[in-house]
Amino acid sequence: MPKSTSSRPPSSRKPLIYGAGVVIAAALLGFVSYRATAPDHSASSSSSSSVADATADPDAGVYPELAKLARRDAGDKLAQGRVDAPVVLIEYADFKCGYCGKFARDTEPALVKKYVDNGTLRIEWRNFPIFGAESEAAARAAWAAGQQGRFWQFHRAAYAEGVEEQGFGKDRLKALAQQAGVADLDRFARDADSSAASAAVGKDQEQGYGIGATSTPSFLINGRPIAGAQPMETFTLAIEEAAEKARNTEDAKGGKDAGGSAK
Template sequence: MNRLVPWLVAMALTVAVSSGAAAQTAGDAHHGHDHAPVMATAPVPEVTADDRILGDADAPVTVIEYASFTCGHCASWHEQVFPALKERFIDTGQVRFVHRDLPTAPQDLARQAATIARCATPDRFYEAVDALMGGQAEARESGDVTGWLVGGAAAGAVTPERLEACMADDALTARLDASIQGARDAGVTGTPTFFVNGEPVDGDLDSLEAAITPLIAQGG
C-alpha cells in the first residue's frame, strides 16, 4: 500500500488547488434539505448489473441511497442509522441495499472517493464505503485528505496499479456520470436521498421502517 500514497498525495494536492481552498475537505457539502424540491422527469433508475448490492439480490424490497463521500449528513446517516437498518432488514434477507453516487462539494474530491470505492472488487465495495464514510469526520477535522483516501483504498483492497487503471477508465467515469444524471432525472436535489421500491422516503429509521414493513408483508 505504500506505493499508493504518493499517487493519492498528488490527487489530494490537485483537489486542494482546484477547489481553491485546501481546508475544504470531507464533510463541507450540501445536503438534500438545503435545496428547493425539483420535479422528477423520470423514475429512479432500475437496479442493474452496474450497481453494487448489499444483501440478498432477490430481496422483496430495494432501498436505494444517493450519497456523497464529502457529505457530512451522509456520513452521519451511515454511522447512526445504517447499522440498525442493516441488522433489521438487510442481514435478514428482506432488503437489498444499493449505494449510488451523487458527488457534492468539493466535487473533485467526492468523485475521486467514489472512484476509489468503485475500484474495489465488488465483495469489498461496502468495506470501502464504510471506511470512507467512517473516516470522513476525522479527515474534516485533521485535513488529512490523503490518509482518508488511503484508508478507503486499503479497505477495498485497491492496489496502486488498479487505482491508476480506474482513474483512467472511461467506462467507470461514464457509470459515475450516469448515476448523477439518473439522480437528477429522478428529482434528487441533495444527499442523502432514499428510495424504497422506487418511492422517495425520508432517511430516518422510523420512516424507512414504515415504508419497508408493508412491502415485506406484500412480498414486495
Template sequence: MAKLFLLAIPVVIGVITGTFLADFPAETEARTLTSTKLIDNGSPILGSSDAPITILEWGDYQCTFCYRFHQDTLDKIDEDFIKTGKVKLVFKDFPLNGPDSVMAAEASYCANDQKKYWQYHDELYKNWGGEKTGWITRDSLERFAISVELDLEKFNACLDSGKYQNHVLSSYKFGQEIGIDATPSFLIFNDEKVMKIRGNQPLEIFLKSFEEL
C-alpha cells in the same frame, strides 16, 4: 423485478424533524421506471438479491447527513432487515460536493474491480472528515485502499485512468432527472410501489416505509 411501478397511496408523516415520506415519482415517471432501471449502474447489491424490498440510497461521501445515516441508522437496518433477507441496499452516487466527491466515488468502483466495493465504501465513511475540508485526496484514497487490502497498482491505474468518471457523473445526472435534489435521499420500493425519504431521518421512518410496502 421488471414490473412497472404503480402509484402508492400518498403517505406523509410530519414530525418535528421535518420528515418527508411520500410517493415517488410523478405518475408519468412511475409508469416508465422499473426497479431494474432504478438500480442499473448502482453499487453491487448489499444483501440478498431476492429480498422483496429495495433501498436505493443516493449519497455523497462528503455529505454530513449521509455520514450520520451510516453511523446512526444503517447498522440497525443491516442487522434486522438486510442480513435477514427482508431488504437489500443499493448505493448510487450523487456527488453534490464537487470534484473530491466524484473522485471518492470513482475510487469505490475501482475497489469494486477487486470485489471490495462495500469494504471501501465503509472505509470512506469510517474516515469521514467533513464537507469540503480537503480530507479526500489521492493520498487518503490510497491509504483507504491499503486498509481494505487492495492491490495498489491496479487501484491506482484504475483511478488514474478516469475509468469510472462517466459512470459517476451519469448516476448524478440520472438522479437529477428523477427528482433527487439532496443527500442522502432514499427510494424504497417493491414490485408495486416506490416511496421516497429525503434526508437522514430516524429509524422509525424507514420502518414505517417497510410496513407500507
C-alpha cells in the same frame, strides 16, 4: 443547506422523463430534501415529512416508474442483499456529505442487521457527488474499490467519524483503500482514474438528477422517495409497508395461478 457544486454542466441535469406522476415525485423529493437536510430541522418533524405520504395505504406516495430503477443485478459490486429481495432501497449519496455519514454510521448498519440479513431488503448504492472535485474523486475511488470486492469496506472507512474533515485527496483515498483491504493498490489507482469509473459515476449521477434529488442523502424504497438522514423509524415504516405490499402481491398472484390451474 450546502448547495451542489458539481462540475457537471447544468444541461446534464435535466430531469429524466419517467412519467407524469414522477414529475410530482421529483418535486416532492426536492422539497423534502431541503426540509430534511436543514441544520435546524428537528428529528421528529423530519420524520413526519420525509416519507412521501407513508400511511396505512401501501400505494400512497409510491411511484412504479421509480421502483423500476432498481437494477437487481447479481454482478452489482455496489449493492448488498439478495437480488430477489422484496424491497430495494436505492441510496444516492456523496462521501463529502455529513448527513450521508450520519446515515452510514447510525442507521444503515441497523437496517442491514434487521432486513438485509434476513433477505427482506437489498441496498443499491448510487454515487451522487454534488460537492465538487473531491466528491467526484471519492466516488470514482469507491467504484474502484468495488471492482476488487471491497466497496462496502471502503464505504465504512470513508464514512468513519472525522474522515470527511481530512479531505479526499489522492493519497488519502489510497490510504482508505488500503484500510478497506483493497489488495492491488496499483490497480485501484488505475481503476479510479479510468474512463469506466467516470462513466459509472456519471450514470448514477444522471439518475439522481433525473429523479429530482437536490441534496444528499436521497433514497427510493420500492419507488417511494425519502430524503435526508432520517431516524430509523422512518425507514422501518417504509420498508415494512413495501414488504407487506410485496407479500400481498405475491399471495394474490399465487391465488390466481392456483385458480387458473384448477380450471
